[in-house]
Amino acid sequence: MASDDVSEAGRNVRRCSAVNKAAREFLAQQIADGPGPRDTCSLITFNDEATVCFQGRRVGSDTLDAIKQAEQAGGETIYVNALNMATRLIASTPADVHCVVFLSDGEDNHPSTALLQTAISGLVTACKPGQLQLHSIGFGPQGSTFEWLEKMADMSKGKFHNGDLLAWDTASQGFKLAQQAVTLLVSTPHFATGSTRLAYRATASSPAAATSLPSGPLVVKAAQDTSDQELELQAPYFACLHTAQSAAQAFPRLPAATTPKFVDCQLLRCSTEGSQRFLAVEQLLEGAYIKYNGNKGYVAPLPDDAHGRERHELAQAYSHWSWVHSGGRELVCDIQGVNSVAVKYGHKDMGAEGIAAFFESHRCNGYCHALTISNKRPAA
Ligand SMILES: [Zn+2]
Structure with missing residues (x-):
């Protein structure tokens, strides 16, 4: 990724003009190299929306004019919609290689790792392995980092x-x-x-x-x-x-x-x-992972909010109940909940020692009482 300074011959040019010029220069290079007879080019402009200016044009000098005439998008900068649009074009344009040149005159205004990840995954999976070439180029004042363009490039290396x-x-x-x-x-x-x-x-x-x-x-x-x-x-x-x-x-x-x-x-x-x-x-469960208890008697602190407390207490009661249910043989612990209806666990079996440690720190709650297991504990 390059982050070019946009002052040109002593005068500042508008960054979006610099982006447009770079797109034309990129294509001009392809023309100079001699495009293949089946090479085509599509142009998407974007701000908070993505617009297809043209799709599947033969690569030639009239394509350069078409890029120059393309409306220059002002306003907000949101990468995801542009990437999703590129995915749609790739899916409907058969080719041996899909070369996506992503040019931006600014950092994403509403960045989200999860959304960007989904968009990049969509783009990469729309192509066969090895078929996608993704280049990202940022235009900004000197010192611009374009952290999200870099993330995008990294993600595409799946x-x-x-x-x-x-x-x-x-x-x-x-x-x-x-x-x-x-x-x-x-x-x-x-x-x-x-x-x-x-x-x-x-x-x-x-x-x-x-x-x-x-x-x-x-x-x-x-x-x-x-x-x-x-x-x-x-x-x-x-x-x-x-x-x-x-x-x-x-x-x-x-x-x-x-x-x-x-x-x-x-x-x-x-x-x-x-x-x-x-x-x-x-x-993949989106949301913050919460560890409710551990395999050595660890119990997470009680959350402040009512919903969090309910889930926390249910998880502890579930662990206690799993031991009763198994006839005292097993205890499901080390539960990692996520803020959804699902909970899941990773496990390192600590055996009887782990079960004893759980009951040492476990205080029965309302759910244990409702399950009528409060008096069912390992014999001291
Ligand atoms: Zn209990």
Whole structure:
């Protein structure tokens, strides 16, 4: 990415004129290099809206005039709509290579990582692997950083992972094939770090209807240390998830309380750079992640708001109840809730010690009383 100064021959030019000029210069270079007979060009201008000025024009000098005549967009600068429009044009314009040159005369006025991520994922997945070339160029006063243009460029460097989707099979306590030939676009770098895994945003390249994956943004959790132990590392998460899911299904419906739910998770078995990888894939839950309790007796502080308190107390009561439900064998803990109806957990089995630690710090609440489990605790 270049951030050009816009003073030219001692006079300042309007930045949007500089953008228009740069677009023409870029195309003029293509013309000078000798365009292929099938090369075409489309132009989108944008402010808070994106407008297609022309689509699929043969590359030639009249195209340069068409760019010059294009209305120069003033007002707000919002990248996402322009990227979404580019995705639509790419989807309707077959080509061997799609070269997107993103020129902006200012920083995005309403930046959002999640929206930009979705827009870039859409753009990248509209192309076949290796088909997209994305260039982003910012025009601003000297010292402009164009942080969001840089983020955009980074996000477009996602990696494609192609393989078979596996689901957890309770009967065999192992994985079984759910679907063949699934492609995921995994955005780098990771956005969160767990104790043993890194979390990446991802999207399925095939439409959700064609895969057994949930629709919308996904999260991929992969081993931090990409040794050959990734399958062994992932399996316990699936076994624990299944335990938590079956307990949640049996959890009694309490008046005026949500039921704990755990998002489904699948495993993508794929080969990357010669080694076999096992990537856990699940729906991405937007919102702040909250850790309600831990596997060594940790209990999160009680939130200030009524809704947060309700979810917190329900999570603690669910943990207590899961122990009663299992006949004192297991306790679902280390629950990570998100501000939606779903909760989910990562797990490191601390065994009896962890169960004892939970009950040491657990104070029964209204939900425990409603579930009539307050007097059901491990014998002292
Ligand atoms: Zn309790």
